[in-house]
Amino acid sequence: MKRMNWLGLGFLAPALLVIALFFLAPVIMTGFFAFTNMSTATGITGGDYMLNKSALRALGDAGLPDATLEKLEDAGYAVDEKGLAALAAQIDQETADEFARLHGGESFATRRDVERALKDLRQNRIRKTRDRKAAAELFKRSVLNERFGTEAEFRAALTAGGIAPRDHDQITAQAYTGWVWTTENVELLFTLPSTWRYAANTAIYVAFTLSFNVGFGLFLAISTFYLPAAQAATFRAIWFLPRILPPVLYVLMWKWFTWDTGFLSTVTGWFGMSPKNWMLDSPTHAWTTIVLINGFVGASMGMILFASAIRAIPASMLHASEVDGANRWQQVRYIILPQLRWPILFTTAYQTLSLLTSFEYILLATDGGPGRATEVWALAAYHTALNNYGGNLQYGLGAAFALVLVIIGILASLFYLRLFNFRQLVGKPLIEG
Amino acid sequence: MQLDLIGFTKRFDGTPVVSGMDLSVASGEMIALLGPSGCGKSTTLFAICGIHRIDEGRLMFGERDVSGLPSQRRNVGVVFQNYALYPHMSVFDNIAFPLKVQKADKDQIRRRVGEMAELVHIETLLDRRPAQLSGGQQQRVALARALVRNPDVLLLDEPLANLDAKLRLEMRSEIRRIQQETGLTAILVTHDQVEAMSMCDRIALMNNGRIVQIDGPTRMYRDPMDKFVASFLGNPPISFVTPEDLPCFGAPKACAEIGLRPEHVGPQFGTGLTGEVRFVETQGREDLFDIALPSGRMIRSVQPAGSGLRPGQTVDWGYDAAELLCFDRQEVRL
Numbered sequence: 001m002k003r004m005n006w007l008g009l010g011f012l013a014p015a016l017l018v019i020a021l022f023f024l025a026p027v028i029m030t031g032f033f034a035f036t037n038m039s040t041a042t043g044i045t046g047g048d049y050m051l052n053k054s055a056l057r058a059l060g061d062a063g064l065p066d067a068t069l070e071k072l073e074d075a076g077y078a079v080d081e082k083g084l085a086a087l088a089a090q091i092d093q094e095t096a097d098e099f100a101r102l103h104g105g106e107s108f109a110t111r112r113d114v115e116r117a118l119k120d121l122r123q124n125r126i127r128k129t130r131d132r133k134a135a136a137e138l139f140k141r142s143v144l145n146e147r148f149g150t151e152a153e154f155r156a157a158l159t160a161g162g163i164a165p166r167d168h169d170q171i172t173a174q175a176y177t178g179w180v181w182t183t184e185n186v187e188l189l190f191t192l193p194s195t196w197r198y199a200a201n202t203a204i205y206v207a208f209t210l211s212f213n214v215g216f217g218l219f220l221a222i223s224t225f226y227l228p229a230a231q232a233a234t235f236r237a238i239w240f241l242p243r244i245l246p247p248v249l250y251v252l253m254w255k256w257f258t259w260d261t262g263f264l265s266t267v268t269g270w271f272g273m274s275p276k277n278w279m280l281d282s283p284t285h286a287w288t289t290i291v292l293i294n295g296f297v298g299a300s301m302g303m304i305l306f307a308s309a310i311r312a313i314p315a316s317m318l319h320a321s322e323v324d325g326a327n328r329w330q331q332v333r334y335i336i337l338p339q340l341r342w343p344i345l346f347t348t349a350y351q352t353l354s355l356l357t358s359f360e361y362i363l364l365a366t367d368g369g370p371g372r373a374t375e376v377w378a379l380a381a382y383h384t385a386l387n388n389y390g391g392n393l394q395y396g397l398g399a400a401f402a403l404v405l406v407i408i409g410i411l412a413s414l415f416y417l418r419l420f421n422f423r424q425l426v427g428k429p430l431i432e433g
Numbered sequence: 434m435q436l437d438l439i440g441f442t443k444r445f446d447g448t449p450v451v452s453g454m455d456l457s458v459a460s461g462e463m464i465a466l467l468g469p470s471g472c473g474k475s476t477t478l479f480a481i482c483g484i485h486r487i488d489e490g491r492l493m494f495g496e497r498d499v500s501g502l503p504s505q506r507r508n509v510g511v512v513f514q515n516y517a518l519y520p521h522m523s524v525f526d527n528i529a530f531p532l533k534v535q536k537a538d539k540d541q542i543r544r545r546v547g548e549m550a551e552l553v554h555i556e557t558l559l560d561r562r563p564a565q566l567s568g569g570q571q572q573r574v575a576l577a578r579a580l581v582r583n584p585d586v587l588l589l590d591e592p593l594a595n596l597d598a599k600l601r602l603e604m605r606s607e608i609r610r611i612q613q614e615t616g617l618t619a620i621l622v623t624h625d626q627v628e629a630m631s632m633c634d635r636i637a638l639m640n641n642g643r644i645v646q647i648d649g650p651t652r653m654y655r656d657p658m659d660k661f662v663a664s665f666l667g668n669p670p671i672s673f674v675t676p677e678d679l680p681c682f683g684a685p686k687a688c689a690e691i692g693l694r695p696e697h698v699g700p701q702f703g704t705g706l707t708g709e710v711r712f713v714e715t716q717g718r719e720d721l722f723d724i725a726l727p728s729g730r731m732i733r734s735v736q737p738a739g740s741g742l743r744p745g746q747t748v749d750w751g752y753d754a755a756e757l758l759c760f761d762r763q764e765v766r767l
């Protein structure tokens with residue numbers, strides 16, 4: 001018994017590894033990313049604390065008092081260890097020592113004051129104005145444009161700059177350059193009007209492509225069933241070709257077909273129509289093209305599946321229906337289609353899942369255009385996370401998009417699994433009989 | 434309805450499977466197409482119902498030439514060997530199917546299916562699916578479906594082959610009863626001679642795509658036209674000897690072989706045939722003996738049980754001279 005368990009585990013191990021590596025890990029990472037604000041700007045590792053001009057502007061917009069803003073920008077001049085060390089390095093040690101003796105720990109409001117103090121040194125007076133200017137600059141203390149490795153250092157700098165403690169939290173949060181946990185993405189998904197647009201587009205895409213796939217697949221399977229064997233095989237092979245063509249080539253053919261100098265425009269040109277891009281000139285045309293591009297590829301799978309299911313119908317049953325007086329249409333309607341119920345359901349289930357997450361043909365053909373008319377959910381996720389026009393890739397928001405797909409996919413899979421198990425239960429007596 | 438098949442030939446890939454076959458079935462008659470496996474029985478049946486095209490010859494239903502008609506328009510009822518019920522329909526819908534595709538009205542369908550269910554005794558099963566039926570019940574449903582349209586001809590392709598021995602016996606008389614009640618012209622395809630002889634008015638015995646003999650069961654058994662017919666019918670089968678093995682029998686000159694049925698060999702027929710018992714097979718009511726003649730040829734005899742004969746004993750057997758069958762070199766009956 002024990003040995004059996006180990007053996008079973010041994011056989012399962014590769015499968016478990018595959019599941020962990022290619023399913024669980026991506027799902028967990030998606031779930032994790034979805035609740036962060038990760039983007040190109042934040043990076044995906046931790047960050048520093050730094051205030052720059054734009055952060056300052058954002059703080060101002062967020063209602064931070066002007067006085068505080070000014071202080072952040074110009075916190076005055078302080079004679080501290082750091083400044084003295086820099087002075088020692090730039091001029092010499094004695095100058096620094098003397099300056100420390102006279103003014104150590106003091107603060108100055110303006111650079112002029114510091115310069116004066118430097119000029120007034122007894123032994124090591126800095127003579128040149130330019131040198132004094134540079135030296136004074138060493139003591140300038142501003143939080144702006146300075147990088148702090150930890151939050152504590154940043155907060156210390158704020159205190160040193162005389163910023164009121166009640167503003168620290170807000171400023172610190174703004175200054176953080178790394179990613180943070182947030183539910184903002186999910187909120188965005190539900191509030192942005194474009195999200196609903198993408199959802200509607202996805203529904204259109206899946207519904208139409210699926211209907212075309214299944215309908216056309218059925219039509220091909222049934223019509224080839226009634227053809228002589230050799231013709232049927234040729235016919236099926238032809239319809240299978242798009243599937244084995246590389247998608248880039250296949251879509252290129254379509255582009256050539258619909259371009260304003262392409263096949264369609266040329267032909268319609270003969271009838272006096274002005275050339276246009278038949279794929280992108282209107283959302284309807286874009287959708288039609290996309291459904292056809294996906295459909296001709298997808299239908300071949302349905303065709304193969306349905307054709308083999310039809311061939312699995314015992315010949316005597318078809319003969320019986322003919323002898324019973326059924327014509328072709330009645331044979332299809334009452335005998336063949338009912339026997340294809342499960343293959344149809346299976347194809348529908350399977351293709352719904354793969355269509356929900358597929359976007360490569362749309363990406364290659366319309367890239368979501370014209371406008372955002374054909375931007376489906378998965379493509380939006382891709383654009384947001386991996387190919388943003390603005391250049392700032394929003395991994396977090398993209399992951400939130402993807403997470404929705406993952407959840408729908410898992411729910412749908414569970415539903416379908418139940419459905420098909422149920423089928424086995426129902427089917428059992430049939431096999432025995 | 435009278436059925437006539439005239440000069441029927443069927444080829445598959447150029448090879449004739451049935452050639453120049455003539456068959457005439459009288460109205461209300463049930464005829465058996467009997468023959469060894471692969472002799473063309475099913476092919477003939479499928480040609481009659483229109484599943485196979487008739488390559489040469491004509492098929493007449495009464496005065497109507499149906500050779501060129503598709504199966505939909507021939508109005509035949511067929512019971513297939515595996516019944517070919519529609520698994521996704523209830524028993525009711527299975528039986529109703531031929532009427533439904535004719536667009537008969539609902540009341541008529543319900544009435545007619547009821548009648549059929551009564552005829553084949555499945556009134557209580559109408560809501561079930563075929564998978565929930567026993568083999569015999571499926572057989573009855575198939576029969577009801579074949580009959581529901583009042584077909585001109587009923588065709589049965591090995592209808593009993595999938596049933597166990599007891600059911601087979603029961604269905605044999607059921608089918609015969611239903612055929613006689615409906616008065617249908619029927620053709621039964623079978624390779625079981627008992628089935629053919631017990632169910633049918635006449636038997637058409639086929640071999641290699643031809644009909645060898647058409648006759649009533651008794652006639653065919655007692656009066657075979659050639660050696661094939663004589664050896665195909667009869668269980669236990671007939672034995673063959675040469676005229677030299679039966680010196681006392683005045684065989685005609687042309688006789689090359691003599692057929693001896695087991696029931697016509699035995700001590701009760703006198704003497705003239707010495708042989709050693711090699712093997713005794715007890716069958717309950719009777720025993721079957723394998724007997725070696727001096728020439729080395731083997732013959733068989735059936736005797737009522739309790740004869741006391743043992744293997745190794747040499748016995749002087751007799752034979753019923755009136756029942757001997759003589760065949761010439763071409764295996765044709767003399």
Ligand SMILES: Nc1ncnc2c1ncn2[C@@H]1O[C@H](COP(=O)(O)OP(=O)(O)OP(=O)(O)O)[C@@H](O)[C@H]1O
Nearest residue numbers: 445446450468469470471472473474475476477624
């Ligand atoms: N569709 C077909 N294509 C080619 N040859 C066929 C086809 N159907 C039958 N045959 C051949 O025709 C011959 C007769 O077949 P058929 O089915 O009529 O035999 P049968 O008498 O019904 O035999 P069985 O008792 O085994 O059913 C066989 O040799 C078979 O191989």
Ligand SMILES: [Mg+2]
Nearest residue numbers: 474475476591
């Ligand atoms: Mg057969």
